[in-house]
Amino acid sequence: MSTPHLAWYSHEICFWHDPGSGSGYVPVGPGIEPLRQFAVDPDLRRAEGLVKASGVQDRFTCVTPTPATDEDLLLVHTPEHIERVEATSAIGSGDAGVYAHVNYHSAQAARLAVGACVQAATSVLEGRFDRAYCLVRPPGHHAEPDRAMALCLYNNVAVAARAAQRHGARRVLILDWDVHHGNGIQRTFYEDPDVLYISLHQDGLFPAASGLVTETGAGAGAGSTLNVPLPAGSGHDAYLAAVDRLVEPAARAFRPDLILVAAGVDASGHDPMGRMMCTSRTFHAMTSTLCRLADELTRGRIVFAHEGGYSAWYQPTLVLGTAAAIAGLPAPQDPFLHSLDHLPGQRLQRHQDRVITHLETHHPLLSRTASDVPSAALSDAPSATPSAAPSPGGGR
Template sequence: MSTGFYWSERCFWHSGGNYAGNAPVGGHVQPLAAGGLPENPEGKRRLKNLMEVTGLVGDLAVAGAEPATEADLARVHAPAYLEEFCRQSDAGGGEIGLRAPFGPGSYEIAALSAGLAARAVEDVLAGRHRNAYSLCRPPGHHCTADWPNGFCLLNNIAVAVARARASDPVRVAVLDWDVHHGNGTEAIFYEEAEVLTVSLHQEWNYPLDTGRATDRGTGPGEDANLNVPLPPGAGHATWLEALDRLALPAIRRFAPDLIVVACGYDAALIDPLSRMMCTAETYREMTRRVMALADDICGGRLVLAHEGGYSEVYVPFCGHAVLEELSGSQVRAPDPFAEAYRLRQPGARFEAFASELIAEQAEAAGL
């Protein structure tokens, strides 16, 4: 069965409004590539370009999607927030929450980003694809029901999961390996028993007040949330150990019908917004392991939605490795930094220290 790949050039045209420089943007004026925001289109656009150059895109079922509807968004987000976001977007842009500025037309683009994730989930659940990748922009995992932050304006994965569950009460496990805590997705599903949220992240990076290992969900959602805060400096071995000893056992115990991954690449070694040391091979191996789990417990049903990652040079190679693995393609884009980054991995003493922290968290979570 094929791997679906969902994207839209229009998503690359989301801008940070006044943060994007002096040139006017909107309409048929494409936003500047950078303009002061780490969250800019180049990492994602370069990933798509690399796939075209290598030919990997030919091994994927490429499609677009319709924007998420007002009904889709209203299942997750507060009406007052949606109204204000739309109003400011129509008026030229602004900023409602924290570190989530937007320009003209961003409401419609954010709805399209959520629509890409929603169609990916829908098609995998319907059996049209075994698995899928959604190249979402703007990202979503920091956005709560009524408060955008951390570059996230709508919660793409939450919208996708809520739309799927509106017609079929499937159990869904959301695994977030973006380097920043998936606070928005956690908050939206914190009292939900049928959606497990698991976040691997750098401790106290962003947000500064969420992501504690002791936060396990409340009410019906008790024990349906797992946070795995990792110390700065963790690399390939530590991230895989955290996945193997905490995240994957928690998902197996939950027994979902579908696994959705919030796939950020900002734990990579040269990312400007983290202090982690992962490589493209780390993302390849994490993908391989979550695929094996999906094959074992939920018929292979797996969707990855692109989140963060701010190294324009390295994100494309991390994403290419993930998509190679996801699709089973033999097309390769060798990591040009592999040897240099291998030599910069943490030493044995750090890995032993991190392993002790993981073991403590596993014991506390009963895993």
């Protein structure tokens, strides 16, 4: 394909969201001294600054998003949930759900994060851009239809997928490589045959007992969820093997009209919120592969949305690696690579390979032959008519 037209979505107010002082997720209280949070969002401003300083952002058209409307949010979330987020933010602080602390700016930042993802998805469907990157906060993949959870207020990518369906996309593939399992995305689409959700995450990390290999969808959506719970300590080769042997064949069987990537960078070897070993080279390679897959399957239409990432010093380099790959540029210099790349865990280990091999042979979408895939899932042609609007909250 010709040089892709790229969009970069970000907003200053997204950097003003702050989950507040505490120790990890725990608010200040008896015996708990205030501590710098892992998820302080000025770190994301530093990431954008590095992308600008490197010249990579010059390859993108910068777009300032507008806040998501209630109509957008109600594609996934209940009215009570939206009201709770708005009310908690309005009083200046509090927990809007489960480990979902907010400040005065959080409700506006959350609407801007959703708005960026919705506008990016509709823009690539309309052909205004081929690829887009949304550097937004707060993250979204833990937010469920009826509650905020684990720093996530609204489910940015899930709302974008529903908006894409409303805009005419029949089938949407969501790949989530955040180190935690995206329970909110899974819950929203668990019975939807037109959204394939694939999650690469650390086995047993968060939420507890979520993202098991046996969770493959239900009802009409049976086979439309693919969980890849990689063992702690998985690194570069394990992630690339999962993309090559699971994500790519699943995507080709599903034939999406649009690809959305929940592009967290907290699976890095320096992240305090996980125990994986990815480097900027890993994210550059995965992003490059997904862009090539989009060129093959969706006429290039792909949107990346930032999710988790909590290493103050390494997150900027990881975001730069992702952005460079979207722009078709080589992997950037990584001053931290030497501390991770030589470790034995960067090579694919036998116990990691067992997870991938099991899914290759047992997951419904991968184990059946191409002739077994329903004809609707093999069609190349995008639908001209939007799908019917789903009820708020989807189903499980």
